Amino acid sequence: MMHYQGRPIAIRYPRGVSTGARLEGSSRPLEIGKSEVLHHGTQVALFRPGNMCELDLETSELLKKEGISIAVVNERWI
Structure with missing residues (x-):
């Protein structure tokens, strides 16, 4: 645990195949309470939240062709 601070923790481990896992050059800590804009x-x-955004990204690309501009936001914290 990179930033363990003596508090309870949870590790989520998905079963099966996952979509939308983007691995960038280096990992960075998540800001608590902050969302991530995936598409403006x-x-x-x-x-x-999370992997549900993958469908929204596909939808935004389809609707872009119809002239509809969609923002997609990953709500990491609910």
Whole structure:
């Protein structure tokens, strides 16, 4: 545990195949309470947790062709 501080912890380990796992050059700590904007848009905003955003990203690309601009936000903390 990189930043263990003597408090209770939980490790989530998915079973099976996962979608949308983006591994960038280096990992960085998650800011507590902060969401992540995955796609910027101006007409509609979709807020979802974790891997549910993958479908929203696909949807935003499809609707972009129809002239609809959608923001996709990963709500890491609910």
